[in-house]
Amino acid sequence: MGNITEKKYIGTLSQKELLKLYSKHVNGPKVKIFKGFGFAVIPGVRNNIYMKTLDGPRKGQPPMEIINCRSSGGVFNLGHRHPEIIKTLKDAIDGGLDLGDHMLLSEWRALLGQKLAEVLPGNINKTTFGVSGGEAIDTAIKFSRAYTKRKSCVSAIGGYHGHTGFSLLTGDPEFRDTFLWNNPDFKQVPFGDADAMKKTVTEETACVILEGIPATGGVLIAPEGYFPTVREICDEKGAMLILDEVQSGLGRTGEFWSFDGGLYPDDKIVPDFVVCGKGMSSGMYPLSTCSYKPEIEKSVFKEDPFIHISTTGGSELGCAVAYKMIEIQSDPNFLSHVKEVGEQFGNGLKMMAKNNPEIIKEARGRGLMWGLEFYDEMDGQLMMLHCINQGLLLNYCGNNKATDIIMPPLITEEDQISEIIKRIENALNKLIELKKS
Numbered sequence: 408m409g410n411i412t413e414k415k416y417i418g419t420l421s422q423k424e425l426l427k428l429y430s431k432h433v434n435g436p437k438v439k440i441f442k443g444f445g446f447a448v449i450p451g452v453r454n455n456i457y458m459k460t461l462d463g464p465r466k467g468q469p470p471m472e473i474i475n476c477r478s479s480g481g482v483f484n485l486g487h488r489h490p491e492i493i494k495t496l497k498d499a500i501d502g503g504l505d506l507g508d509h510m511l512l513s514e515w516r517a518l519l520g521q522k523l524a525e526v527l528p529g530n531i532n533k534t535t536f537g538v539s540g541g542e543a544i545d546t547a548i549k550f551s552r553a554y555t556k557r558k559s560c561v562s563a564i565g566g567y568h569g570h571t572g573f574s575l576l577t578g579d580p581e582f583r584d585t586f587l588w589n590n591p592d593f594k595q596v597p598f599g600d601a602d603a604m605k606k607t608v609t610e611e612t613a614c615v616i617l618e619g620i621p622a623t624g625g626v627l628i629a630p631e632g633y634f635p636t637v638r639e640i641c642d643e644k645g646a647m648l649i650l651d652e653v654q655s656g657l658g659r660t661g662e663f664w665s666f667d668g669g670l671y672p673d674d675k676i677v678p679d680f681v682v683c684g685k686g687m688s689s690g691m692y693p694l695s696t697c698s699y700k701p702e703i704e705k706s707v708f709k710e711d712p713f714i715h716i717s718t719t720g721g722s723e724l725g726c727a728v729a730y731k732m733i734e735i736q737s738d739p740n741f742l743s744h745v746k747e748v749g750e751q752f753g754n755g756l757k758m759m760a761k762n763n764p765e766i767i768k769e770a771r772g773r774g775l776m777w778g779l780e781f782y783d784e785m786d787g788q789l790m791m792l793h794c795i796n797q798g799l800l801l802n803y804c805g806n807n808k809a810t811d812i813i814m815p816p817l818i819t820e821e822d823q824i825s826e827i828i829k830r831i832e833n834a835l836n837k838l839i840e841l842k843k844s
């Protein structure tokens with residue numbers, strides 16, 4: 408757990424005091440829901456794939472060491488407090504960087520833009536920076552509207568791309584009209600259904616937006632050939648294809664991008680936009696990116712290079728951290744490691760599904776992004792609670808509650824994977840035992 412002992416930043420409040428303050432000044436209903444679950448996992452000391460809860464997750468329990476298989480959807484791809492990331496951030500601060508000025512040019516935005524262009528396929532070589540994933544998704548939709556001069560956007564039922572998007576509506580037309588923001592025209596189709604996509608995408612469609620692996624939707628794996636077909640449909644209709652790689656990108660599947668062989672070795676496409684968030688921060692400094700093809704730039708920025716800005720998006724400290732993260736995570740040895748332990752993890756989960764066919768419907772995933780789908784929606788949620796008791800944090804999927812999403816950090820080692828499987832198995836046995844009683 409490292410040598411963090413000082414009660415300066417962690418443990419300044421008891422759990423009781425924290426719940427009271429949080430309820431009063433941050434979000435009361437959230438505290439209530441955790442109380443309803445009967446536990447509160449409040450991160451205390453954290454390191455690698457582990458975090459110690461501030462107090463016992465349940466009343467009267469001592470603090471507990473938990474393996475973080477939530478990874479905050481990829482924020483902790485490198486685990487908690489990766490030493491190279493800490494060093495980079497400290498060096499960047501000592502080396503003279505700060506946030507930078509978003510109205511001015513920036514050495515580190517230029518360097519990170521170049522780095523992203525190196526790892527992105529085709530001619531995707533421009534990047535606009537943001538702070539959150541939702542902000543970068545808004546950027547991609549805005550830019551696709553400006554480029555195509557069309558309004559309509561097609562997404563997947565159950566997909567999740569963020570909670571932002573209202574702020575532009577409060578502003579002046581000068582900043583809205585280019586992006587046709589006054590007239591939302593959003594449609595949804597079932598994920599993985601190429602026919603539905605074909606019927607819905609028209610000459611009016613500005614963009615199709617999809618996650619490589621819809622996470623909140625239940626870790627859905629599209630049939631082979633789906634993404635290449637969607638690419639063809641978009642090309643035929645002149646629509647932009649936006650790939651949301653906030654969770655499924657940056658090495659999560661064992662390839663750097665899910666759309667570039669991460670789902671099926673031969674399914675490789677070049678989207679028009681690629682959006683990253685979460686893992687871009689390396690769990691240390693918030694940053695999101697919206698990367699796109701060069702021809703798109705002109706229709707957005709030519710008349711006014713300041714038409715889209717983000718004051719804290721693309722902070723220079725964040726860019727330095729993200730640059731290091733890409734160096735680490737795009738290394739072929741790192742990706743081979745994800746593939747190897749991913750196979751071990753996937754085999755373990757598939758075996759669990761095979762041995763418990765009365766309760767588990769399916770284990771599916773790629774690399775270190777897996778979903779365990781139960782027949783009963785309640786079991787997905789109860790499983791999360793049983794896993795907490797076993798010292799393991801995972802999530803049920805918000806838009807598919809029968810499915811638990813399990814995303815160990817990409818640095819997880821073979822023996823740690825065995826331990827994770829053991830803890831999930833123990834939780835499953837408890838769930839089955841209680842169902843029988």
Ligand SMILES: Cc1ncc(COP(=O)(O)O)c(C=O)c1O
Pocket residue numbers: 480538539540541542544567568569570618622623651652653654684685
């Ligand atoms: C796939 C995906 N896209 C976009 C977002 C939005 O990211 P943020 O919460 O940083 O706005 C999320 C957040 O969970 C996500 O999972």
